[in-house]
Amino acid sequence: MKGKIIEIKSDLNTAIKNIIKTLVQKKLFDAVFVPVRIPSRESFAYLLIKDKEILESITPLPPTMPVQGARALKDLTRLGKLNLRILCIMRPCEIRAAVELAKLRQITLQNLTFFSFDCPGVFPTAEYIKSPEKYDQNIIEKIKAWQEDGLRPNCSICVNFSHYNTPADLHIGFYRNHLLIYPVSKNSQKILDILSYRAEDDLTEWENSINTLLKKKKENRSRKFSLLSNQTKGIENLEEFFTGCINCHNCMRVCPICYCRQCFFESPEQSHHEAEEYLARAKEKGGIRFPPERMVFHLGRMNHMALSCVGCGSCEDGCPMDVPVGQIFSFIGNEVQKMFDYLPGKNLEEPIPLLTFKEDELHEYEDTREKK
Amino acid sequence: MTKVGLFLCECGPNIAEAVDLDKVTEVIKGDKKVALIERHRLLCSEDGKKFLAESIKKNGFERIVIAACSPKQHENTFMEVMTRAGLNPYLFQMVNIREQCAWMTPDKELATQKAIRLIRAAINRINYHTPLKQKEIECSPDVLIIGAGITGIETALRTAQKNRNIYIVEKNELGGVLNRLQSLYPGMQSARELLQKKIKEIKSHPEIKVFQKSKIKEILGFFGNFIARIETEDKKEVKLNIGSIILTIGGETFVPAELPNFGYKKFENVFTADEFENSVINKENLPQTIAIVHCVGREKFGYCSKICCANSMKLARLIKEKSKNTKVFQFYKELCLPGKEYDQFYKETKEQGVEFIRYKNIEIGDHKIDYISEDEIKQSLSVDMIILSTGLVPGKDTQYFANLLNIPLDDYGFFKEEHIKLAPVSTITEGISIAGGCQGPQDLNDAVIQAGASAGRTLSSLIPGRRLQVEAKTCEIADSICVGCGVCVRVCTYGALTIDESKHISVVNEVLCRGCGNCAAACPSGAARHRHFTNQEIYQEERAMLK
Numbered sequence A: 001m002k003g004k005i006i007e008i009k010s011d012l013n014t015a016i017k018n019i020i021k022t023l024v025q026k027k028l029f030d031a032v033f034v035p036v037r038i039p040s041r042e043s044f045a046y047l048l049i050k051d052k053e054i055l056e057s058i059t060p061l062p063p064t065m066p067v068q069g070a071r072a073l074k075d076l077t078r079l080g081k082l083n084l085r086i087l088c089i090m091r092p093c094e095i096r097a098a099v100e101l102a103k104l105r106q107i108t109l110q111n112l113t114f115f116s117f118d119c120p121g122v123f124p125t126a127e128y129i130k131s132p133e134k135y136d137q138n139i140i141e142k143i144k145a146w147q148e149d150g151l152r153p154n155c156s157i158c159v160n161f162s163h164y165n166t167p168a169d170l171h172i173g174f175y176r177n178h179l180l181i182y183p184v185s186k187n188s189q190k191i192l193d194i195l196s197y198r199a200e201d202d203l204t205e206w207e208n209s210i211n212t213l214l215k216k217k218k219e220n221r222s223r224k225f226s227l228l229s230n231q232t233k234g235i236e237n238l239e240e241f242f243t244g245c246i247n248c249h250n251c252m253r254v255c256p257i258c259y260c261r262q263c264f265f266e267s268p269e270q271s272h273h274e275a276e277e278y279l280a281r282a283k284e285k286g287g288i289r290f291p292p293e294r295m296v297f298h299l300g301r302m303n304h305m306a307l308s309c310v311g312c313g314s315c316e317d318g319c320p321m322d323v324p325v326g327q328i329f330s331f332i333g334n335e336v337q338k339m340f341d342y343l344p345g346k347n348l349e350e351p352i353p354l355l356t357f358k359e360d361e362l363h364e365y366e367d368t369r370e371k372k
Numbered sequence B: 001m002t003k004v005g006l007f008l009c010e011c012g013p014n015i016a017e018a019v020d021l022d023k024v025t026e027v028i029k030g031d032k033k034v035a036l037i038e039r040h041r042l043l044c045s046e047d048g049k050k051f052l053a054e055s056i057k058k059n060g061f062e063r064i065v066i067a068a069c070s071p072k073q074h075e076n077t078f079m080e081v082m083t084r085a086g087l088n089p090y091l092f093q094m095v096n097i098r099e100q101c102a103w104m105t106p107d108k109e110l111a112t113q114k115a116i117r118l119i120r121a122a123i124n125r126i127n128y129h130t131p132l133k134q135k136e137i138e139c140s141p142d143v144l145i146i147g148a149g150i151t152g153i154e155t156a157l158r159t160a161q162k163n164r165n166i167y168i169v170e171k172n173e174l175g176g177v178l179n180r181l182q183s184l185y186p187g188m189q190s191a192r193e194l195l196q197k198k199i200k201e202i203k204s205h206p207e208i209k210v211f212q213k214s215k216i217k218e219i220l221g222f223f224g225n226f227i228a229r230i231e232t233e234d235k236k237e238v239k240l241n242i243g244s245i246i247l248t249i250g251g252e253t254f255v256p257a258e259l260p261n262f263g264y265k266k267f268e269n270v271f272t273a274d275e276f277e278n279s280v281i282n283k284e285n286l287p288q289t290i291a292i293v294h295c296v297g298r299e300k301f302g303y304c305s306k307i308c309c310a311n312s313m314k315l316a317r318l319i320k321e322k323s324k325n326t327k328v329f330q331f332y333k334e335l336c337l338p339g340k341e342y343d344q345f346y347k348e349t350k351e352q353g354v355e356f357i358r359y360k361n362i363e364i365g366d367h368k369i370d371y372i373s374e375d376e377i378k379q380s381l382s383v384d385m386i387i388l389s390t391g392l393v394p395g396k397d398t399q400y401f402a403n404l405l406n407i408p409l410d411d412y413g414f415f416k417e418e419h420i421k422l423a424p425v426s427t428i429t430e431g432i433s434i435a436g437g438c439q440g441p442q443d444l445n446d447a448v449i450q451a452g453a454s455a456g457r458t459l460s461s462l463i464p465g466r467r468l469q470v471e472a473k474t475c476e477i478a479d480s481i482c483v484g485c486g487v488c489v490r491v492c493t494y495g496a497l498t499i500d501e502s503k504h505i506s507v508v509n510e511v512l513c514r515g516c517g518n519c520a521a522a523c524p525s526g527a528a529r530h531r532h533f534t535n536q537e538i539y540q541e542e543r544a545m546l547k
Ligand SMILES: Cc1cc2nc3c(=O)[nH]c(=O)nc-3n(C[C@H](O)[C@H](O)[C@H](O)COP(=O)(O)OP(=O)(O)OC[C@H]3O[C@@H](n4cnc5c(N)ncnc54)[C@H](O)[C@@H]3O)c2cc1C
Pocket: B146, B147, B148, B149, B150, B151, B152, B169, B170, B171, B172, B173, B174, B175, B176, B177, B178, B181, B183, B184, B185, B186, B214, B215, B216, B248, B249, B250, B251, B253, B273, B274, B277, B307, B311, B314, B395, B397, B435, B436, B437, B438, B442, B443, B444, B445, B447
């Protein structure tokens, strides 16, 4: 594996920023789509930046992710291609969500270039805003040490945090106070040329370090998943799992893949019944919990997400009640995606399995169930 | 509360003996949602229909549930009665207690319980039905037939009638394969004579307009309202408005160039059956020994082409007719000769001294055939000429029309019929039929039968002077909810949905929509919705069923 290795002289954000500035100055891009610290200094937002001055204030590697990048990008490009060449700097799960949304015609990828980077994970937003300074410092430590504790739970079990499976044009790696540039797409050659870099340095050491980390994370993940599997067996356990849920639907609102204009579970037909209907149900079950349709919402959303969930954990980050919703969605998503041999957002050309359904496709699966 | 009438049909002894209808009545009677339960011995009979209509009027029913046979059988019958009785026919739900209970569940007690659940479900559902309106659109009764082989010609003759224009477009000369044939098995009549007669007929038919050496440039629209652009022989453009299309573009004979063991194009005395009958037999003096090899290409494409065995025997006879002393060998793997004339045909061929040799494997060399015989013995035979009976494969333009008209191909590349047994000449796209060699390998008889079938289907679907009735149980897209993700478009097998790019939403073509519900099931937000299977209807039905 070959790429370009650069020594980091100042800090990571500045090193990446300098690369971006050069590319904009040399007119390879008209604008940059990247997180910027918001003036209150407690959070970050994606900004579409044309002004070179504002480029100074970007934070390509923010310690938290209040808005999933794909969700932000959707608002920008939903209605068609832009006449600007835009450079987007995003985390692997954000890029995969963007590609998934492109398959669903909610993002137009033309004229967009993606830079991904080795993602150390993010801190829960609610924690971050309590003491930003502490976490700003901590994220640097995290990158150096690659530790999982204190991160978003989904991040600590994320196995697609590096260039593997990330459909970016160019990937940026970190290794021992160095920044590595790894060209992924054909497109990236032009970028290297403009930067006068040649992809000639040996990246093996970095790759080995990523693989070691990946192994550790995979172990974490299967441990977590088997725990979740036990915790959610049967409808009663599942009810228990979601027991803290106040049915606020925040998880749906922040999820990049929940792309609907109006969520089905908020449609009048689905969410409001006549009192008589509720009474009838209460009579049958001995009582019903209000607000109602809580489990229907979660199971329904799970059904809608299973094939496309990128496991970013934004849903859980946005949950006011600390329901481990991101973890279970990631777990179920993984199971379903395995069945179809599909990894959401990995490859634009690969259609979502729902769209390629063939009548005889599931026989294999049916048979194994029958034999049991 | 609306007045719901429940009708139980005994279906003679069919239902009455297997389901305890007294028990059903007793249980359902307690349900406040039903105004009255009626019972009849045979509701679909004339007497039964009269009873139904009178009861509706007498009791002032507003909605009807009928527990009887499969809706496939009599839903339309009862809907007509309702319409005549002044009710909207969609305020109706049929419960299948015959196929799904009486005939399925031998235990009478269980069958009865099942019937009760199904009936309850229907009763719970019916109040959520909305009256649907049967729409009608203007349409053209005219027909476009593409391809003027014998199938196309025959289809044209059978669709032609007063008040209906038939257009037949052929890219070459009229006649297709038959132009290349000497005679036709099994009767051995002249192919040319038959063809000439038919060509004369269509050319002089007042209702048929023939376009030879013409090209289909574009086809837009849908059932009842297609527009085709054609480039004619003299390079002029003609625009046709038609209501339906029949594809009769035939197939092709396989060219065995890629199968080296058959020596085609390697040895100058090896021909395909097609070439032999078309020209070789006329040009050359026939040599002493000729071998005809069957099943060429069969293994490669994985099906039997149906015509080659009989056709090989036909060639043997043509050879014998022309040159009595030529020795003819038939090398076959399997003999496929179904049909009432063919045992006799085979016998007669054999009697003329034609020798049949069964092979397991074959290799064609210079003036010889090396083969492994049925009993695993390696043998060799020297011959002067070899004819390869090659199979039939899809024509070159099949894919082009599949894309143009949004119809699928089968695994072998022929046009795919809607249902191999039940709808062999229709496609999944309403208004587009297929017939002849483009549907699959077949002989003339089959091709002509298909021509008749596709003509019949077309004639009955669009009648001159009548407007087209459009399916009322379609889906609809809520503009204000749809996000234009295109999921529905890609799961609709009937090509009824498209994305309106300017609004970035999906739109449904109600003429093409068959109400399958795929889109409604796939759309996450519920923007795509089925008019007769709304979430409420399904929910209420299931709730009562599972209670
Ligand atoms: C060598 C051979 C011998 C046979 N012998 C016998 C026999 O003895 N007895 C028997 O019963 N059956 C026989 N058959 C089978 C019989 O010929 C066929 O079943 C029959 O001819 C099929 O007719 P068709 O009209 O469907 O196809 P075709 O005859 O192939 O006609 C299709 C027509 O469509 C036209 N076309 C194609 N593409 C386009 C386009 N894009 N636009 C416009 N026009 C187009 C073609 O030019 C052609 O004229 C034989 C077949 C072969 C190949």
